[in-house]
Amino acid sequence: MTYSPSAAPLIQLRDVHKHYGDYHALRGIDLEIKKGEFFSLLGPSGCGKTTLLRTIAGFEAPSSGSLTIDGRDMAGVAANHRPTNMVFQSYAIFPHLSVAENVGFGLRRDPRSKAEKARAVAESLEMVGLGGYGARAAHALSGGQRQRVALARALILKPKVLLLDEPLSALDKKMRETMQVELIKLQRNVGITFILVTHDQEEALIMSDRIAVMFEGNIAQMADPETMYRRPNSRRVAEFIGKMNLLPATAAMERNRIVVDVAGLGRGAIEPDQAPSGVQPGATTVGIRPETLSILFPGETTDRRLAAGTVDEVVYFGDMTYYDVRIPGVEQPLTISMKNLIGRPVLDVGAVTQVVWDERSLVVLSR
Amino acid sequence: MGILDTSPRVRAAALVAPPFLYALALLAFPLIAIIVISFWTQSGLALNRVFTLENYREIFSSPIYVWGNANRWGVLPLSLFVSATVTLVTVVLAYPIAYFVSFVVAPERKALWLFLITIPFWTSYLIRVFLWKVILGFNGVVNTGLQSLGVIEEPLSVLLYNLNSVIITLSHAYAVFAILPIYVALEKIDRSLLEASQDLGESRFSTFLRVTLPLSVPGIVGAVLIVFIPTIGDYVTPELMLGSGGRLMSNVIQTQFLQLNNWPLGAALSIITMLAVGIVSLVFILLNRRWLRGRA
Ligand SMILES: Nc1ncnc2c1ncn2[C@@H]1O[C@H](COP(=O)(O)OP(=O)(O)OP(=O)(O)O)[C@@H](O)[C@H]1O
Numbered sequence: 001m002t003y004s005p006s007a008a009p010l011i012q013l014r015d016v017h018k019h020y021g022d023y024h025a026l027r028g029i030d031l032e033i034k035k036g037e038f039f040s041l042l043g044p045s046g047c048g049k050t051t052l053l054r055t056i057a058g059f060e061a062p063s064s065g066s067l068t069i070d071g072r073d074m075a076g077v078a079a080n081h082r083p084t085n086m087v088f089q090s091y092a093i094f095p096h097l098s099v100a101e102n103v104g105f106g107l108r109r110d111p112r113s114k115a116e117k118a119r120a121v122a123e124s125l126e127m128v129g130l131g132g133y134g135a136r137a138a139h140a141l142s143g144g145q146r147q148r149v150a151l152a153r154a155l156i157l158k159p160k161v162l163l164l165d166e167p168l169s170a171l172d173k174k175m176r177e178t179m180q181v182e183l184i185k186l187q188r189n190v191g192i193t194f195i196l197v198t199h200d201q202e203e204a205l206i207m208s209d210r211i212a213v214m215f216e217g218n219i220a221q222m223a224d225p226e227t228m229y230r231r232p233n234s235r236r237v238a239e240f241i242g243k244m245n246l247l248p249a250t251a252a253m254e255r256n257r258i259v260v261d262v263a264g265l266g267r268g269a270i271e272p273d274q275a276p277s278g279v280q281p282g283a284t285t286v287g288i289r290p291e292t293l294s295i296l297f298p299g300e301t302t303d304r305r306l307a308a309g310t311v312d313e314v315v316y317f318g319d320m321t322y323y324d325v326r327i328p329g330v331e332q333p334l335t336i337s338m339k340n341l342i343g344r345p346v347l348d349v350g351a352v353t354q355v356v357w358d359e360r361s362l363v364v365l366s367r
Numbered sequence: 368m369g370i371l372d373t374s375p376r377v378r379a380a381a382l383v384a385p386p387f388l389y390a391l392a393l394l395a396f397p398l399i400a401i402i403v404i405s406f407w408t409q410s411g412l413a414l415n416r417v418f419t420l421e422n423y424r425e426i427f428s429s430p431i432y433v434w435g436n437a438n439r440w441g442v443l444p445l446s447l448f449v450s451a452t453v454t455l456v457t458v459v460l461a462y463p464i465a466y467f468v469s470f471v472v473a474p475e476r477k478a479l480w481l482f483l484i485t486i487p488f489w490t491s492y493l494i495r496v497f498l499w500k501v502i503l504g505f506n507g508v509v510n511t512g513l514q515s516l517g518v519i520e521e522p523l524s525v526l527l528y529n530l531n532s533v534i535i536t537l538s539h540a541y542a543v544f545a546i547l548p549i550y551v552a553l554e555k556i557d558r559s560l561l562e563a564s565q566d567l568g569e570s571r572f573s574t575f576l577r578v579t580l581p582l583s584v585p586g587i588v589g590a591v592l593i594v595f596i597p598t599i600g601d602y603v604t605p606e607l608m609l610g611s612g613g614r615l616m617s618n619v620i621q622t623q624f625l626q627l628n629n630w631p632l633g634a635a636l637s638i639i640t641m642l643a644v645g646i647v648s649l650v651f652i653l654l655n656r657r658w659l660r661g662r663a
């Protein structure tokens with residue numbers, strides 16, 4: 001991987017705001033993206049992801065704040081003079097041109113000879129798996145092929161930054177998964193910084209070196225995928241990324257350790273990194289991921305902590321089963337995901353069971 | 368019982384029948400009559416119904432209609448030239464207007480702008496021609512205006528009673544018919560294509576040349592046809608604007624039919640004109656096809 005956390009920032013945003021009339025679309029974005037990084041902007045619809053991407057591309061001017069790319073201030077620099085290229089959500093393939101003409105569109109000012117440019121176009125098409133498609137009319141392509149043409153068209157210019165606005169959202173699930181893997185490989189091969197906008201948390205987790213989660217024009221958390229998943233810094237981020245059980249709890253400091261008393265489960269001591277947003281003594285909320293809980297099946301034993309409950313709901317996924325287990329004293333049932341290993345039965349609704357939990361998987365969410 | 372109980376095909380035929388008969392009576396029948404008459408001859412007040420190519424022979428052997436001579440053009444080429452010029456002027460002037468409405472005007476104002484553009488068409492065509500006469504005439508608005516400003520001393524005679532006035536009047540008369548198809552073509556262009564072009568390094572102007580203009584070609588071709596075809600048959604404007612001097616094809620045909628009472632020659636001239644317009648239009652349609660082939 002070309003990305004290393006110590007590299008100098010390629011893109012730097014300082015307190016960037018964007019107003020559309022009365023609407024405050026970006027509310028003070030601070031962001032540093034490093035060279036060679038695969039960075040994702042993740043957030044619900046309307047949170048300002050596209051606006052932020054278009055600001056970097058040069059299609060929107062920030063109302064205030066600064067943007068530098070590769071050390072150069074981008075204020076007043078038009079989109080056609082920025083070292084960025086964009087893959088549009090609609091792909092924006094020119095319908096009046098062939099595939100090769102589309103891919104070669106940005107090479108007009110390139111000093112190379114016609115033959116060299118044609119070779120570059122062919123290579124670029126080869127790279128995205130469309131070798132030999134050059135003469136096709138662009139409108140006769142499938143969604144996935146269009147997306148690759150859009151990619152080839154941007155990558156042939158060797159931009160410093162490639163901006164991708166939900167490039168996979170129009171594809172079906174199979175195609176999307178294939179393209180995700182291909183995009184990651186491609187990014188590692190070309191070493192270009194990718195900024196991907198997505199509202200699919202799974203996609204962001206799979207593909208990125210780092211993720212920024214946005215809500216209402218703010219970045220709520222910026223972290224690598226694992227930290228983002230295991231140590232979300234707020235309830236909102238926790239619930240946006242994957243499934244998180246939220247339980248009321250009371251926190252206390254005991255001999256320099258943080259101890260939380262979780263409703264329905266019991267007391268447990270936690271490490272400071274399990275409270276990314278800090279912790280105050282008193283009432284708080286803790287989160288537990290469904291896969292860090294388990295059900296004690298008949299015949300199994302454990303030396304971990306247990307809590308008794310009854311099965312409220314069973315959702316069978318084939319490889320996994322999701323159980324909702326109701327614990328006395330807790331209003332919301334706990335969601336638990338279990339691998340369907342050999343010999344493990346699928347429990348029925350109403351079954352009385354034991355829930356296994358571990359204080360190491362708790363995360364305190366004081367916000 | 369009623370028409371609604373019959374088969375879909377019969378129902379469709381019944382629904383289409385009235386307009387079909389109407390079109391037949393007003394379009395096909397006169398056309399066939401013109402074609403037939405063009406092969407007859409006039410003898411005195413009656414028509415001689417013996418099939419002959421005499422009229423066509425006369426058209427192609429006389430210098431008046433097609434070939435012209437050293438001093439003046441034939442009427443047909445002159446008419447084609449005037450129509451082509453009118454078309455060129457109209458489309459070139461209409462494009463920026465259509466572009467402005469499509470790209471500059473805020474979406475919620477577009478309907479209002481299109482509405483404003485049609486306002487001149489609330490007055491009758493004839494009145495608009497007369498208005499241009501007033502504007503361009505010897506003592507008209509332009510001449511008196513320029514005289515009072517001291518720009519000219521004698522009234523300009525180039526304005527009225529020559530082809531310039533015909534071209535000005537027709538260009539104005541057909542402006543909307545050129546603006547609308549171009550506007551529609553421009554509206555259909557996905558705006559993200561323009562951003563993509565800029566993103567790929569093109570300035571706004573080169574984006575216009577490489578993306579906007581080529582994608583608006585269907586609208587331009589539509590505008591060209593819509594302006595070119597009717598202007599060549601336009602009779603009123605040349606009649607009023609040319610005075611007694613010049614004659615365009617429509618006036619010549621009118622003279623044959625109504626003044627010289629030579630229907631067969633008038634009919635043959637009509638056929639020749641229609642063929643010329645048909646050929647020019649076909650060329651444009653084929654160009655458009657070629658352009659659009661394999662392009663959505
Ligand atoms: N040109 C504009 N004029 C006015 N408001 C705008 C404009 N563009 C975006 N907005 C508003 O800014 C907010 C953020 O828009 P943006 O397109 O960045 O959202 P997004 O996060 O990309 O959402 P999605 O996932 O639906 O694409 C939205 O509420 C939108 O209505």
Ligand SMILES: [Mg+2]
Nearest residue numbers: 049050051165
């Ligand atoms: Mg968006």
